[in-house]
Amino acid sequence: MNYWLVKSEPFVFSFADLEREGRTMWEGVRNYTARNNLRAMRNGDLVLFYHSNEGLEIVGIATVIKESYPDPTAEKGDWSVVDLAPVKRLQNTVPLSVIKATPALQEIGLVRQGRLSVMPLQPEEFQAILQMADTSI
């Protein structure tokens, strides 16, 4: 089991959209590091869902339901997508400001590499965030 975090601008695609649609193809990643992270995802991995630009907080948990395949929206280049489904909304959302103020979370990509849109999480980071969210799987 691996743990991940993905970012989405909620006015483009929000966690509520994911819940409404039941599943989604995580398309449009055009960064090699992020793409390689998508390719390392396995069915059943858990994915925290972060709202960037607006909200600036982790709002929910998703899971990988289809491992990487070629991005049909890519006109050129070697890009990948995975399919995600919602697991549950967090009881309490976890804001970036709180994450930044939490010593145990100083190493996560959200803090260290602000622009990366798909990043791995250490199991203990994932668990710490769930605890802060008062949420269990």
Added chain:
DNA sequence: GCCAACGTTGGC
């Protein structure tokens, strides 16, 4: 709206 961080592109 600004700007820092960082990735990509292209000239040499």
Added chain:
DNA sequence: GCCAACGTTGGC
């Protein structure tokens, strides 16, 4: 292969 110029992301 280096590096300057440029584009994009995303927090503030």
